Amino acid sequence: xxxxKIVTAGYVSLDITPSIRAASGVTLxxxxxxxxxxxxxxxxxxxxxxxxxxxxxxHKLGSDVSLVAKIGDDAFGRILxxxxxxxxxxxxxxxxxxxxxxYTLVLAAPGxxxxxxxxxxxxxxxTADELSYEEIGEAQYFHFGYPTLMRRFYLNEGSQTVEMxxxxxxLGLVTSLDMAAIDPSSEAGAQDWKTILANVxxxxxxxxxxxxxxxxxxxxDKYNSWQKQYQDDICMxxxxxxxxxxxxxxxxxxxCRAVLLKCGAAGLYLKTGTEEEMKQISPHFQGEGWxxxxxxxxxxxxxxxxxxTGAGDTAIAAFLYxxxxxxxxxxxxxxxxxxxxxxITQYDALSGLIPADxxxxxxxxxxxxxxxxxx
Numbered sequence: 350x351x352x353x354k355i356v357t358a359g360y361v362s363l364d365i366t367p368s369i370r371a372a373s374g375v376t377l378x379x380x381x382x383x384x385x386x387x388x389x390x391x392x393x394x395x396x397x398x399x400x401x402x403x404x405x406x407x408h409k410l411g412s413d414v415s416l417v418a419k420i421g422d423d424a425f426g427r428i429l430x431x432x433x434x435x436x437x438x439x440x441x442x443x444x445x446x447x448x449x450x451x452y453t454l455v456l457a458a459p460g461x462x463x464x465x466x467x468x469x470x471x472x473x474x475x476t477a478d479e480l481s482y483e484e485i486g487e488a489q490y491f492h493f494g495y496p497t498l499m500r501r502f503y504l505n506e507g508s509q510t511v512e513m514x515x516x517x518x519x520l521g522l523v524t525s526l527d528m529a530a531i532d533p534s535s536e537a538g539a540q541d542w543k544t545i546l547a548n549v550x551x552x553x554x555x556x557x558x559x560x561x562x563x564x565x566x567x568x569x570d571k572y573n574s575w576q577k578q579y580q581d582d583i584c585m586x587x588x589x590x591x592x593x594x595x596x597x598x599x600x601x602x603x604x605c606r607a608v609l610l611k612c613g614a615a616g617l618y619l620k621t622g623t624e625e626e627m628k629q630i631s632p633h634f635q636g637e638g639w640x641x642x643x644x645x646x647x648x649x650x651x652x653x654x655x656x657x658t659g660a661g662d663t664a665i666a667a668f669l670y671x672x673x674x675x676x677x678x679x680x681x682x683x684x685x686x687x688x689x690x691x692x693i694t695q696y697d698a699l700s701g702l703i704p705a706d707x708x709x710x711x712x713x714x715x716x717x718x719x720x721x722x723x724x
Contacts, residue, residue, distance in 0.1 A: 353633060353673040354413045354488035356522075357404035358480065360472050360495035360529065361418035361442075362451035363425045364397030366658060366696050369457065381456070381464070395697040396432050397453050398472075399494020399527055400440075402662030402698040403669070406688065408438050410670045410705040415488060419443040419475040425450035436699075443479055445471050457656040457696070465530070473500035477513040486520040489633035490673055494527040494662070496549075497562070503537055507545035514552040523631045523672070526550075526605075527665060528558035531565055542566040551604035554630045555672070557665050559611040560587065560596060560618075567599045584613030588723045589645055593618050606630055607639070609668060609685075611661040615721040616648040617685055619678065635675050646682035647718045649690040659698020664689035670705055683712050 368390035381387075396405060404416040416433070420426035420442050429450060433440045451470035472495075485491060493514065496502035502510045518524055526549065531538050543566060550556060561583055564572040571592075575583045587593055597608045597620040607621040621627055624640025667688035671681035687708050695701040703711075 352411075352413050353490060354415065355407055355490040355492060355669060355673060356415045356417060356485050356488045357400050357407065357492045357494070358417035359400055359493045359527075360398040360451070360469075360498050361396070361400040361420065361429065362398040362453045362467065362470070362472070363429055364393075364395050364401075364453050364455050364658065364697070366393045366395070366455040366457060366656065367391075368393070368655075368696055393696045394428065395699070396429055397455070397659070397698065398451065399492075399529075399662055401429075401433075402659040403492060403494060403527070403666045405433070405436055405438060405699055406659075406663040406666035406692075406702055407670055408436065409699060409702045410667060410688070410708070412670050412673065414438065415484070416440045417443075417480060419445060419471040419479070420451075421449040421471050422446045423450050425452055441481075441484075443475070445474060448474055455656075455658050457658055467498070469498050469500070472498060475499060476501050477509045477516075480513065482516050482520065485517060485522070489522060489631070490525070490669060491517045491522045492525045492527070492665075492669060495529040496526075496545075497529045497531050497537055497542075500536070503540050503542075503545060506541065507548050510545070510549050511552065514549060518552045521631055521633070523554050523634045524552060525555040525557055525665075525669060526553045527662070528562040528566075530559075530562055533565075546600070547603050550600070553605045554634075555607050555609060555668075556600055556605040557609045557611070557668070558600075559613070559661055560584065560593060563596050563600060563610065564592075567596060582613055584615045585721060586723070587612060587615060589618070590724060593645070593722070594620070594643065607642075609665070611664060612722065613657075614648055617646045617664065617682060617689075619644045619646070619682055621678075634672065639678055642678055644678065644682060645722055646686050647720055647722065648686050649712075650717045650719050651690040651693050653694050655694060656696045657693050658696065660689045660692045663692040663698055663702060667705070667708070680709075684708060687712050687716065
């Protein structure tokens with residue numbers, strides 16, 4: 350079959366990650382205290398954000414990708430461009446002289462969820478009309494990431510995001526949308542995200558947020574309760590019937606065709622619309638067998654755990670790769686879970702990944718899984 354082209358667009362940054370070695374049982378919450386000195390090791394500077402993590406992971410898996418984002422005319426932008434070129438991908442960067450390239454300081458310790466200090470930079474100035482829809486129309490799949498961190502894409506009830514995905518959908522592509530965590534005290538946190546999703550999701554085929562991101566938007570009371578109740582990884586306490594399935598259904602009710610919820614170390618959950626809805630997604634997607642699904646995919650046992658940076662993004666990359674190769678829903682989920690497990694074996698998002706054929710071979714060899722989700 351043809352190697353279908355996937356455009357990955359949206360948020361890009363330079364991720365700066367110091368290696369943090371914590372004593373057993375010590376979390377970032379325990380370590381980060383005012384006035385405290387934290388000894389760290391070698392720093393990793395690597396491409397980050399959805400465009401880097403998902404797009405470059407797709408390339409490493411074997412997809413034909415086009416990567417679209419906006420950077421500044423500065424040192425961080427040149428580092429990003431050089432890093433992409435070294436990986437064999439020429440990015441379609443829009444370069445601005447008026448703003449700086451985004452960077453993110455990633456604090457990640459074994460056994461803890463990550464903490465991010467992020468400057469959106471040029472991402473805040475990107476607009477829908479800066480994209481080349483003629484070039485996008487040459488692809489078959491379009492993935493957009495992190496409107497929650499991109500100012501123009503969340504203002505005015507998400508009108509720029511709506512404009513973009515509506516145009517892309519009119520071209521006949523399969524569309525997918527990822528989110529990122531929202532700072533409640535920020536301008537983004539003050540937006541009416543339920544309304545934004547209601548405006549955007551009718552043009553989205555696969556909605557792929559994390560469960561925490563979705564809960565923040567659709568059930569703020571539950572999200573706040575989680576924050577107060579759990580000091581460690583929230584995903585270790587999730588109930589499939591009480592937490593995961595109802596949130597996925599709420600998102601599905603807003604108009605998308607399918608929801609893939611990233612549930613951290615526990616795994617992923619897929620819920621889809623009717624068979625007829627799935628068959629009508631696009632000429633580039635074989636929807637038969639995709640209707641009415643409700644599947645939780647347990648995570649694989651990783652070889653080691655160094656950092657969760659990019660695990661969700663790379664899991665989505667493997668899911669999109671599998672979609673574009675007409676794999677079954679079950680195999681798409683296995684590939685996503687397997688890629689996420691490979692990602693966390695290294696400090697950056699990409700070094701631990703392997704090509705799709707080798708990943709599939711490992712999955713079929715009997716790779717052990719871990720049951721973490723509560724029924």
